Amino acid sequence: MITVAIIGFGNVGKHLYEAFSTLESCEVVAVFSRNQERFQSHTEIPVIRELDKLPEAAVTIIAVADDAIAEVSDTLPERNGLVVHTSGNTPMEAIATKHRRGVFYPLQSFSKRTVSFKEIPICLEAEHEDDYEVLTSLASQLSDRVFNIDSTTRAQLHLAAVFANNFVNHLYHVSETLLSKHELNFSLLQPLIFETAQRLSEMPPSEAQTGPAIRGDEKTIKKQLHLLEGTVFQSLYQQLTESIAQTHGKKL
């Protein structure tokens, strides 16, 4: 049985709580959150309102905003167990030195939607080898994909995730904006969007690239730049087109 305490009950903390609660050999001994409202429909959760009353646990997970990790770990009294954060973009060293430190980073974007942890890569780091064993044992109960990834590599992984998630979502948003100007519904693009994502399980994105930029189709590029005249998206189109051409060795 591994005992877990969770600090923070935003999307990450909540999904972790729910996932751990289904495990037989794991017990969530407490959840700390300043925001009481979040617990209204979760009366079964052992909520703690003061950080210094957080009971001991084998693993204490700090699931708060990146820039609050240092302060929270500092405020948290010294513990017997391991203290980890869940951030892709924050070094393990952000956690106060008084703790036995580690990282438990599930590589997923959490919203209110239900997710299955089985497929989600969980990237672990720990200062001490025996702490790492505890983290592995916890993570492998949740997911089949558990990795040892240090802070430097994790930063690179998080950067790649910014392109594949944040930036990709922004391009969906651009599409939505362009369509809505012509009273076209964004749902028209959904089969295309799903196919673009799902195709990656069969071919790498470098092979899946299509469109005017990789064809070197200057006529279409000019026409589409013209359609974007006067919008904030024209220069984005230009830059992405150039980047595709450059990446695939085309001249435009």
Add this chain to the structure above:
Amino acid sequence: MITVAIIGFGNVGKHLYEAFSTLESCEVVAVFSRNQERFQSHTEIPVIRELDKLPEAAVTIIAVADDAIAEVSDTLPERNGLVVHTSGNTPMEAIATKHRRGVFYPLQSFSKRTVSFKEIPICLEAEHEDDYEVLTSLASQLSDRVFNIDSTTRAQLHLAAVFANNFVNHLYHVSETLLSKHELNFSLLQPLIFETAQRLSEMPPSEAQTGPAIRGDEKTIKKQLHLLEGTVFQSLYQQLTESIAQTHGKKL
């Protein structure tokens, strides 16, 4: 029974042939292709090698590269039936005036992967109302989502699709490149990529936006720009970050 002739046997022509062949009230009377090799494993297909021998059909579908549509339709002798192209980015008027013209544009990116047409929006256009009826009758056998969309609107739709498909795929490619530099496998990002796409069925992309740019998290942005120093992707990161900030009314 609607008879169909298909000119071109690339990804679009092939998928259309396969989809039409499963329909009871549709008959593909001929497929024209210059490329004989494509038919080696399809001996059942009624292949025509010369355009002027193409038998009559209610609908003749020109499924060739955008810039070949005009020439092919010009070479094709006058027909009794309707002549349509499948391009998102080409006006109906690209088809020679001697034909009864129309457009049959399935909004999907076709590769060798199997696709289900049921969900794919099929955007139709025709010069004459009775021709439009024929197209609707054909398209609704394939898909539940059939739309009347004129050439001007279709160009806007295609532009939005370039953002949601071509540009998104390029961002996947950027992620893959960044990961491979650190010997990290692209499959690490697949659950994140699927979630980013699938979430759209429950919330619009404008609401799903997360990441350093929308948070106005300058510290992370600086750090990530630094990680991209010396790569061709640094300016792309900058531009996308600015575009997110601008779109969501943030100052960076």
